[in-house]
Amino acid sequence: MPSLADALAAIILASLTAYVLLGGADFGGGVWDLLASGPRKSCQRDLIAHAIGPVWEANHVWLILAMVLLFTCFPRAFASIAIALHVPLTLMLVGIVLRGSAFVFQNYGGGGGRVFAIASLVTPVLLGVSVGAVAAGAVPARVRDGPFVVSYIDPWFTPFAFAVGIFALACFAFLAAVYLTLEAREPELQEDFRQRAMISGPAVFAMAVIVLALFPQAPPVNQRVVALTAAAALGTFWSLWRRRYQLARAAAAIQVTLIVWGWGIAQYPYLVPPDLTIARAAAPRITLELTLIAVLAGAVVLFPSLYYLMRVFKGTNDH
Amino acid sequence: MSDVLAARSQMAVSLAFHIIFAVIGIAMPVLMVLAERRWQRTRDPIYLDLAKRWARGTAILFAVGAVSGTVLSFELGLLWPRFMELAGPIIGMPFSLEGFAFFTEAIFLGVYLYGWEKVSPRAHLLAGVLVALSGAASGIFVVIANAWMNTPTGFTLTNGSFSAIDPIAAMGTPAAFPQALHMTLAAYAATGLGVAGIHAFLLLKNRTSAFNRAALTIGLLVGAPAAVLQPIAGDIAARYVARRQPVKLAAMEGLYETRAGAPITIGPGIRIPYALSLLAFHDPRAVVQGLDAVPRNEWPNVPLVHLSFDVMVVLGTYIALVGLWAGWLAWRKRDFATRRRFLWALAIAAPCGFLALEAGWMVTELGRQPWVIFGVLKTADAVTPMPGLIVPFTAITLLYCALGVIVVRLLSRQIVRSPQA
Numbered sequence: 001m002p003s004l005a006d007a008l009a010a011i012i013l014a015s016l017t018a019y020v021l022l023g024g025a026d027f028g029g030g031v032w033d034l035l036a037s038g039p040r041k042s043c044q045r046d047l048i049a050h051a052i053g054p055v056w057e058a059n060h061v062w063l064i065l066a067m068v069l070l071f072t073c074f075p076r077a078f079a080s081i082a083i084a085l086h087v088p089l090t091l092m093l094v095g096i097v098l099r100g101s102a103f104v105f106q107n108y109g110g111g112g113g114r115v116f117a118i119a120s121l122v123t124p125v126l127l128g129v130s131v132g133a134v135a136a137g138a139v140p141a142r143v144r145d146g147p148f149v150v151s152y153i154d155p156w157f158t159p160f161a162f163a164v165g166i167f168a169l170a171c172f173a174f175l176a177a178v179y180l181t182l183e184a185r186e187p188e189l190q191e192d193f194r195q196r197a198m199i200s201g202p203a204v205f206a207m208a209v210i211v212l213a214l215f216p217q218a219p220p221v222n223q224r225v226v227a228l229t230a231a232a233a234l235g236t237f238w239s240l241w242r243r244r245y246q247l248a249r250a251a252a253a254i255q256v257t258l259i260v261w262g263w264g265i266a267q268y269p270y271l272v273p274p275d276l277t278i279a280r281a282a283a284p285r286i287t288l289e290l291t292l293i294a295v296l297a298g299a300v301v302l303f304p305s306l307y308y309l310m311r312v313f314k315g316t317n318d319h
Numbered sequence: 320m321s322d323v324l325a326a327r328s329q330m331a332v333s334l335a336f337h338i339i340f341a342v343i344g345i346a347m348p349v350l351m352v353l354a355e356r357r358w359q360r361t362r363d364p365i366y367l368d369l370a371k372r373w374a375r376g377t378a379i380l381f382a383v384g385a386v387s388g389t390v391l392s393f394e395l396g397l398l399w400p401r402f403m404e405l406a407g408p409i410i411g412m413p414f415s416l417e418g419f420a421f422f423t424e425a426i427f428l429g430v431y432l433y434g435w436e437k438v439s440p441r442a443h444l445l446a447g448v449l450v451a452l453s454g455a456a457s458g459i460f461v462v463i464a465n466a467w468m469n470t471p472t473g474f475t476l477t478n479g480s481f482s483a484i485d486p487i488a489a490m491g492t493p494a495a496f497p498q499a500l501h502m503t504l505a506a507y508a509a510t511g512l513g514v515a516g517i518h519a520f521l522l523l524k525n526r527t528s529a530f531n532r533a534a535l536t537i538g539l540l541v542g543a544p545a546a547v548l549q550p551i552a553g554d555i556a557a558r559y560v561a562r563r564q565p566v567k568l569a570a571m572e573g574l575y576e577t578r579a580g581a582p583i584t585i586g587p588g589i590r591i592p593y594a595l596s597l598l599a600f601h602d603p604r605a606v607v608q609g610l611d612a613v614p615r616n617e618w619p620n621v622p623l624v625h626l627s628f629d630v631m632v633v634l635g636t637y638i639a640l641v642g643l644w645a646g647w648l649a650w651r652k653r654d655f656a657t658r659r660r661f662l663w664a665l666a667i668a669a670p671c672g673f674l675a676l677e678a679g680w681m682v683t684e685l686g687r688q689p690w691v692i693f694g695v696l697k698t699a700d701a702v703t704p705m706p707g708l709i710v711p712f713t714a715i716t717l718l719y720c721a722l723g724v725i726v727v728r729l730l731s732r733q734i735v736r737s738p739q740a
């Protein structure tokens with residue numbers, strides 16, 4: 001029987017999933033901005049800027065929501081992550097600041113395109129590195145006494161964590177390419193991004209294999225989730241092949257969602273292994289209850305508004 | 320520099336930077352909506368032009384506000400993990416609500432900025448109104464969290480940890496109302512007079528620009544009433560501080576000894592007898608607690624808090640007078656644009672609201688030291704165990720300096736390009 005704390009942990013994971021699917025694709029757009037090439041180079045960049053412009057701030061709030069819910073409902077987990085992963089998280093913040101501001105500066109004639117693209121590359125890797133460190137069970141509830149390197153570098157400076165970082169980047173770039181096939185109006189531009197999606201899809205697969213191979217312990221993966229993820233991946237590839245872009249978008253989103261939830265299921269009931277289970281890290285019951293009420297009330301406002309935003313900006317050229 | 324000092328400085332830089340963009344994010348939507356509404360009513364194209372130009376500038380400022388705010392929500396944990404561990408379950412509530420206010424704000428901002436041609440005029444105006452409302456709401460929610468740090472309520476303290484917590488009671492903390500009121504007014508006063516002041520300056524150079532006139536009027540409409548009300552809100556805040564945080568009040572006023580009929584000391588040398596007792600308790604004979612009531616290691620940095628308070632009050636008085644002047648001219652139906660002396664006074668007032676705002680936060684935050692949660696948790700006990708905090712402090716400071724320069728350059732280009740006809 002899942003507890004109230006489990007429910008809130010699931011909401012946090014859902015918020016993180018939304019961030020990956022929406023905000024992640026905005027980062028992925030930056031990757032394709034950096035790699036724009038061929039005769040339609042500037043059209044590609046314009047399309048990306050156009051697609052990200054109205055939505056990136058809203059997409060970005062999912063990360064903030066996940067953070068806020070984490071420190072409200074699981075304060076010990078937030079504190080131990082913030083201590084052990086201070087370095088990559090601070091670097092990630094610098095990346096977030098540079099990405100966001102360079103993006104608007106560029107749109108308002110201030111230059112900064114390069115900064116936007118490079119920050120889009122580095123930030124997802126650091127996010128993935130941090131997630132990787134948590135998944136590997138390298139974040140202790142109380143920081144180990146010892147030299148700086150042991151306490152603040154070792155937890156995340158591992159091949160596994162970096163593999164997860166690059167995996168995250170590949171997923172974001174893949175999502176962006178798939179979504180952009182739907183944003184593009186001209187068939188050539190659509191083909192450009194179809195091609196990019198079909199290249200980055202296998203890259204996602206290759207990185208998944210590497211991540212599992214590097215997992216410090218025997219990977220605690222759930223066979224059924226892996227099978228479903230593989231099925232979704234094949235589905236994406238098939239629909240891209242057949243140019244069924246709407247289907248491809250749905251399948252890609254399902255594929256990445258399953259990856260995130262696969263991680264969550266694999267480490268359940270741990271929130272921050274090896275010390276903190278969801279139950280141990282949870283705030284007092286009253287806080288959990290009130291937060292759940294606030295989230296449900298917030299959702300009533302949020303989802304219709306989000307739907308409206310997407311309908312205004314994303315509905316016009318879906319056929 | 321010690322690690323605690325580096326952490327405090329990093330927090331101070333991050334907040335002082337963010338607050339500028341936050342207050343603009345709270346107030347600019349109101350100005351844009353007023354301009355757009357006037358356009359819809361009068362069909363005078365100047366107002367549409369104004370709303371669109373303001374929207375362009377605001378997009379830049381909003382983005383910087385959003386990223387610097389993200390930095391803050393991580394920094395609360397990165398720098399003060401012990402604070403968040405203890406306080407998260409209690410003050411997470413306003414932060415969670417704020418999260419949803421951010422969503423509403425960001426969503427309708429997207430509609431407002433990019434949707435001029437995509438939604439109906441009414442829906443567009445409504446989106447602007449929603450941005451303005453949710454901006455004010457997000458400001459109020461964070462300030463409630465800060466108020467709780469000043470007057471913590473809603474828990475029982477046993478052996479350094481909380482029990483019987485009550486997040487709803489914590490949101491009703493006594494400092495919440497005065498701080499939220501004073502802060503919200505500060506946002507409208509600083510931004511409104513900032514805009515009016517910039518256009519006053521441009522009018523001094525070119526008296527006939529209808530564009531600048533329109534902008535100045537709308538800026539005043541928002542800024543002047545708020546500036547006039549601000550000393551009253553400040554007085555309410557001061558009386559709460561006198562009751563709940565007597566040490567802070569003593570530091571604000573540089574009052575070293577507890578005494579009845581306490582005076583106000585301004586700068587070195589000017590003293591107004593009985594004024595402090597009168598202001599803080601509305602009774603010239605009231606006893607005001609001095610710094611001598613607590614041991615020295617619980618004093619904040621008295622000269623700095625005192626100076627910041629004086630700066631805020633002097634600037635606040637000045638902009639309130641400018642606001643009254645504007646009200647007088649409006650009441651007599653005089654044309655602002657032809658009054659050179661008024662335009663100069665207004666141009667000088669442009670930065671004053673922002674400076675008062677920063678000074679006010681220095682009072683609140685420095686005056687709370689050495690506590691992060693007043694009377695409960697010392698700042699030095701809340702800091703992260705990670706050494707070398709001077710490195711992130713330096714990095715964030717340099718990053719924000721660079722961002723500040725770019726933003727100012729982009730915006731001044733926008734302003735210089737504004738139509739002078």
Ligand code: HDD
Binds near residue numbers: 499502506553
């Ligand atoms: C436009 C900005 C502005 C202006 C003109 C004023 N203030 Fe202010 N003041 C603020 C902006 C501000 C602030 C930045 O918004 C603070 C910091 C925390 C808060 O709640 O408001 C603040 C705090 C603050 C506090 C401390 C509250 C606390 O620590 O809990 C007091 C006592 C006052 N103010 C009093 C005044 C008085 C008597 C003013 C008379 C002119 C005045 N303020 C003008």
Ligand code: HEM
Binds near residue numbers: 061425
């Ligand atoms: C510890 C203090 C603070 C934290 C953690 C914080 C956090 C944040 C975050 C995460 C955002 C980004 C939201 C988005 O993506 O749209 C943001 C923006 C904003 N914050 Fe803050 N904030 C703090 C202090 C303040 C204060 C004191 C105010 C005002 C009174 C304020 C008002 C706003 C507003 C209005 C926005 C909307 C975006 C904008 O206008 O630029 N914040 N803040």
Ligand code: HEM
Binds near residue numbers: 328684687
């Ligand atoms: C945006 C306006 C704000 C400004 C300009 C501001 C300014 C400052 C300054 C100058 C410090 C350093 C004080 C010192 O250590 O001597 C500080 C510390 C701090 N502030 Fe604020 N503050 C603001 C709003 C807030 C809000 C809304 C919150 C929380 C919700 C907050 C939470 C903190 C915390 C946790 C610290 C570190 C602990 C401490 O020094 O007490 N601040 N802030």
